[in-house]
Amino acid sequence: MGLLTNLKDSISKVTDRLFADSEPKRIGIYGPPNAGKTTLANRIAIDWAGDTVGPESHIPHETRRARRKENVTIERNSQTVTIDVVDTPGVTTKVDYKEFLDHDMDKEDAVRRSREATEGVAEAMHWLREDVDGVIYVLDATQDPFTQVNTMLIGIIESRDLPVLIFANKTDLEDANIQQVANAFPQHETVPLSALEGNNMDEVYDKIAEYFG
Amino acid sequence: MPEAKPTNNDGAPGDEGVQIDLISGARMDGLASMEKIRLILDSVRDGKIVILEDGLSPEEESRLIEVTMSEINPDGFTGLEIETYPSTKPATTSLLDRIMGRESTKKLTVIGPANQIETLHKDETLISALVSRK
Numbered sequence: 001m002g003l004l005t006n007l008k009d010s011i012s013k014v015t016d017r018l019f020a021d022s023e024p025k026r027i028g029i030y031g032p033p034n035a036g037k038t039t040l041a042n043r044i045a046i047d048w049a050g051d052t053v054g055p056e057s058h059i060p061h062e063t064r065r066a067r068r069k070e071n072v073t074i075e076r077n078s079q080t081v082t083i084d085v086v087d088t089p090g091v092t093t094k095v096d097y098k099e100f101l102d103h104d105m106d107k108e109d110a111v112r113r114s115r116e117a118t119e120g121v122a123e124a125m126h127w128l129r130e131d132v133d134g135v136i137y138v139l140d141a142t143q144d145p146f147t148q149v150n151t152m153l154i155g156i157i158e159s160r161d162l163p164v165l166i167f168a169n170k171t172d173l174e175d176a177n178i179q180q181v182a183n184a185f186p187q188h189e190t191v192p193l194s195a196l197e198g199n200n201m202d203e204v205y206d207k208i209a210e211y212f213g
Numbered sequence: 214m215p216e217a218k219p220t221n222n223d224g225a226p227g228d229e230g231v232q233i234d235l236i237s238g239a240r241m242d243g244l245a246s247m248e249k250i251r252l253i254l255d256s257v258r259d260g261k262i263v264i265l266e267d268g269l270s271p272e273e274e275s276r277l278i279e280v281t282m283s284e285i286n287p288d289g290f291t292g293l294e295i296e297t298y299p300s301t302k303p304a305t306t307s308l309l310d311r312i313m314g315r316e317s318t319k320k321l322t323v324i325g326p327a328n329q330i331e332t333l334h335k336d337e338t339l340i341s342a343l344v345s346r347k
Binding site: 091092093094095096097111114115118119121122125126128129144146147148151152155156158159160 | 287
């Protein structure tokens with residue numbers, strides 16, 4: 001029974017994708033908090049749709065709701081790809097409101113932010129299971145990529161057979177270690193960039209067109 | 214499961230120490246996904262460290278994160294710390310195996326309260342963690 005169910009789900013997934021080709025693919029931007037996901041989403045949206053997706057901040061969990069920018073058409077040399085960019089809250093397994101108190105927040109605001117953050121993480125997981133067709137996984141290249149959140153999320157993405165690109169962000173910072181990111185997930189292509197400075201965006205858009213076109 | 218109570222040096226029940234539950238793959242195999250998640254979360258919320266012989270499937274890990282988020286509350290449960298080895302060989306299973314759901318997800322997994330377990334080092338072959346009392 002389990003085998004039949006799995007087979008049915010897999011066939012359903014494939015046919016859904018085949019017949020959904022006319023719809024823009026929903027590409028989820030995932031990663032841990034403060035990796036630069038919204039900065040990247042805004043960079044893509046400004047470059048190709050002339051608009052932003054959401055506010056950016058150095059305070060963790062600034063993005064607490066998934067936000068979708070629809071019909072972003074990216075043109076490359078020989079390819080045009082139209083995608084919906086879904087900027088998601090940073091995924092974590094723990095949220096402690098006390099960490100927000102270090103960012104000039106009073107307790108009431110910190111508690112509210114932490115509650116919204118937990119809802120946002122749950123929402124991001126739901127999108128990943130149900131509603132995205134591909135994933136851009138953003139990592140801060142100055143941080144250790146061997147974290148459990150990264151391991152689990154990449155595992156979940158792989159188990160769903162979703163195309164995934166890993167972006168090693170913040171290459172403008174001195175401590176950035178692109179090779180360390182590449183070594184952490186050697187089964188996937190790693191693209192270095194600085195979403196903040198706009199460095200290496202040509203390769204970023206080439207890869208998006210190649211993987212999600 | 215019989216509950217082992219933490220004891221003092223003289224064997225009397227006490228609140229010293231940290232309880233560690235090592236749960237076999239055979240025991241987890243008999244549980245539904247939500248039962249596994251409930252077992253883990255109830256243990257972790259009690260301050261226990263849970264070590265799973267075979268770990269969870271990606272789908273179960275996804276649900277675990279989601280349910281964990283719904284149970285976090287200020288000045289109470291702040292979430293969990295979970296560690297497994299990174300998977301770097303997804304291609305070892307055939308396409309047919311993956312279609313038929315025979316993909317192996319077995320991986321030793323350590324789960325504990327976020328405020329009691331801290332990962333010191335992790336790479337493809339080693340997880341080093343510091344466990345403290347509350």
